[in-house]
Amino acid sequence: MGSTSPTNVDVLIVGAGPAGLMMATWLAKCGVNARIVDKRGTKVFNGQADGLQCRTLEIFDSFDFGHRAWLESNHMLEICLWNPDKDGTIRRSDRIPDTIPGISRFQQVVLHQGRIERFFLDSIEGCSDIRVERGVLPTKLELDESLVDDKDAYPITVHLRHLSEEEATPQQRSTSANGQSIEDGIFRSNLSADDTQELLRASQLNATANTEEIVKAKYMLGADGAHSWVRDQLGFTLEGESTDYIWGVLDIVPITDFPDIRMRCAIHSADAGSVMVIPRENKLVRLYIQLTTTQHNGGSGGRADRSQINPDVIIQAAQKIMAPYKISYRKLDWWTAYQIGQRVGTKFSAHERIFLAGDAVHTHSPKAGQGMNVSMQDTFNLGWKVANVVKGLSDRSILKTYELERRKIAQQLIEFDHRFSRLFSGRPAKDVMDEEGISMEVFKQAFEKGNMFASGIAVDYEASVIVAKEGQPITSSQSLAPNIKLGMRMPSVKVLSQADARPWHFQELLKSNGRWRVLVLPGDVSKASQMEKVQKLGEALSKKDSFLRRFTPEGAKYDSVIELLTVHAAPRTSVTIFDFPEAFRPYDELDGWDYWKIFVDDQSYHEGHGQMYDTFEVDREKGCVVIIRPDQYISYVGPLEDYETVDGFFSTFMVSQQTGSAI
């Protein structure tokens, strides 16, 4: 690793936080040649962001580690709103479900970032040779604009410097003014057993310390945080406003007689301020408290002086707000104080070669538990697109959809955070005549509305080459499946495997492996008219130049680029998979017929009836065809009889793999 001859890599990721790791996981699953570097010497072990939306859990599950987060996390079921009564004493005024019932098979949970990084790292190690290279700092970046449209070129040149262990250890000691020795960043009192390997690796950094190397890359991701070096090199900026609010955050094992300490609570006191309670794993509770600048440092304006804040200041504020209940602690896990701006990046990519994601393109307050989720979902949106382009399966046109789709989400996030923070920071209204105070009815409504946004399920991507909504040359027929909504993620109900009667949540079949899915809903195939349509579709799919064959490389498995899944609505016992044409249950010389492609909407023995056709409002005597993106978002809904439009959809951006032919 000298500094002389450059090495090539298809994708270089800068930053191994959740956004960078999500990208690396996609590339690992898709078999792409990639590197991921981070200037810190170790992953984080506690503290930091920790809310997980139900959509994020669905995504984790698509990478096979949803259950790890689900088992280790604290589940939040209910939000309790506490407000002053007419005597000024706080009372529980409302209970709201934390996750809106029915929107997902998961509910919002809390687990600290260190564990989530561990899941990603294990997933990457399980399927690839990609390893996070820690203590590595990029020092120079060049993009050769003359090469950006050449799909085989390496237009990006990056210099990387390998740090010593000392340089790579962030200085995150306490900022407290009173000399208290609790650290507010990486401290290791509660290391998980599977993290010890990390520490051993960190101590090996010095072997390569102070060497430099040059890397040439086809694509690059800057997931390097709010102070992104990659963003600075590109000359891109964030737009928005900073706030005066300083927030204190305290992670403690509380000793308290407050009865809702294991609920998520928003507590507004009459005149001592507000606290947000977030119950966490391992008996911990997080308290968020707004500490106004004027109260604590004399209001020097602009960026406030956070050095006056320490755990004592925060707990004392909590005690005032939560009186007459008592709260104290003997175990302190982590604390911090922050002041944050609400800003969005002007551009999310340079020539669709260098991309920015996560805090590098949106910063905001952490209270709604959104930041880590939206950051991971940025690269969940991007990863499969880059992978498919690098692998030569798709042309570069799909890369433009990253900024189109994610910048809008970032803007919605900032608006949500702005509204939510203002409401939360406000003083409760004393009565209906108190116009400066915040009406608790308004607050509750905002919370309920916010919950839908905060679940991550409401994401609705715009029309593009990969979302055949109105305005695109490819036309969908949304009315054939009104509840499988174009641009939104595929909803899930239980279906049964035709071959073995096992119930699966439909989403469980949509693993994140880079594949597109064509979902055929043929309706009631015990009706001859429907089975006839299935036979016709089977014929078209079996042709040598069908989209199933044309876009799949020679020698690759039949379902490795586009996977055909079927859920029919005839009684399970009325058919077998051999009643369907072979295209629906392909044959392999070694493994025989594929028993895992045909499903049925029917009663299970132990887990009820998913009612897919009724839930999605699909007519059993019409049926439909749905195209599902590799990230589970819906591209297209159309008639069962219309093979041509499905073929046409893929033809607009996929690259034919048949020798001598191209689109």
Added chain:
Amino acid sequence: MGSTSPTNVDVLIVGAGPAGLMMATWLAKCGVNARIVDKRGTKVFNGQADGLQCRTLEIFDSFDFGHRAWLESNHMLEICLWNPDKDGTIRRSDRIPDTIPGISRFQQVVLHQGRIERFFLDSIEGCSDIRVERGVLPTKLELDESLVDDKDAYPITVHLRHLSEEEATPQQRSTSANGQSIEDGIFRSNLSADDTQELLRASQLNATANTEEIVKAKYMLGADGAHSWVRDQLGFTLEGESTDYIWGVLDIVPITDFPDIRMRCAIHSADAGSVMVIPRENKLVRLYIQLTTTQHNGGSGGRADRSQINPDVIIQAAQKIMAPYKISYRKLDWWTAYQIGQRVGTKFSAHERIFLAGDAVHTHSPKAGQGMNVSMQDTFNLGWKVANVVKGLSDRSILKTYELERRKIAQQLIEFDHRFSRLFSGRPAKDVMDEEGISMEVFKQAFEKGNMFASGIAVDYEASVIVAKEGQPITSSQSLAPNIKLGMRMPSVKVLSQADARPWHFQELLKSNGRWRVLVLPGDVSKASQMEKVQKLGEALSKKDSFLRRFTPEGAKYDSVIELLTVHAAPRTSVTIFDFPEAFRPYDELDGWDYWKIFVDDQSYHEGHGQMYDTFEVDREKGCVVIIRPDQYISYVGPLEDYETVDGFFSTFMVSQQTGSAI
């Protein structure tokens, strides 16, 4: 490790198959000083036993690895019965659910023994320093009978010889007569990533090879298989009969047009014999086929010549039975041929110091998927008892219940296997007049009945010092909770945590950590009359000499020996945990109040209503108290008002930990 000075250990386990590992897991969880040795150099990696009853999954879940088995296994949902029609062609005659709906939150699954051993090994490593010592052979065993009643003595002396790698590698090459090179035992083509460490360890055996040591133990377990060395040393025998039947077993990835190949099937042909189909993980299917001795080796009588059998013989037999469907394979994972006796041990223990478990005390056919389950459940029954005695919490009287409880189960197993094998081996009756043939109606009924036994849920232990059924000095009142049955395992429904509204399956609260549980069902505590009883019970429990205090060692956590759990039936929102006396939600100086002891039978936001009181038929205006053993079996049901009987129950076998006092 010379052969001179003996080392002491509390418990020595011989045999690291599923029964031995279950024992080691209990001892690890309970913090007991134990060693486990096995003569083989590595664990098994494929083949061998593989059905997991729903009760076994409940047990795995109590050790925190139920989800690993559930995720990796193949789930079996339906049994299909295939029989000849009047033209002699096989037809599907019936479908039966594989697991009776409603009996458990799990259903029967299939996963090979190598993975199950891996889960045990990981669980043991996660909580203790106990490691399986492989390549270690016991050579001499002495039991000093004069010391067996002295609770502090080490009456057992064992000589252990450490083998070389060569000696420790079992010779399990193919027994095939045609020179085919497929191995039928441990072969490593499909090693899991987390098993590679095992192979590395095996290669280190030679460091200690040929040394010998002497171990003195308080207790010992022989879980060393059908040819148990420990059993032989004790002079104990198995009683029962051997059979003439030879069975061939083949694990393949089938290439077949038989439509039910992913179902569990019993296929009876008109005159070509029977095959049992067991669909497995990784696309594998196991075929069990009876190959009668007369057909294949000329009927030499007694133990048959298995050397004539090979995979070709087995698949050809399957092809004849399954015609007109075709079946072949390109991938063969494992195969074997066996002839087995149905026998039960006369004694399960010597002086309640040396115990036998698993195949060492019961052998039978593997077809019903029972052997591994019953073996693990032997030591699931034994482990906590030995742990509690070794730790000085319980007197030796509870050890007698092992043979009482498990020998009866072994006998039931043999009866079940006998009946089941005979039915399965028989020729189908041609019509109602054909008295020698097996009526398929009889066969179906036997299957359905057998399913309840085969689930493991039907286990019902007899009256003893730890099961207060009729005839015991402690009297239960079964009528207060008719569906929480004395002697059977605690059934499970969902309840909500009072403090955070999270739904839990009640069984999830009953982790295997050696603790007894007292479950208080106080009924509707929003009624003053019920709350009054709760207050009175709280007073008794808080006394310095209550059973909660008396049997818990000084300095140990309040719930480490007997844990108090409560499920009330008032509306969740009508109370908080602070409405209950402190005994129900104890206080700790570091952690504050315990929020995880009080639950409620109420509607959840996302997972329905468990209806515990209705399901178990507990009167909301009476309530009851239930004592649950550390292995989830029910000891006692009695009135809410009767503190004294509960105290009396524990007093009969538990050892007071209060200084200067004893029972």
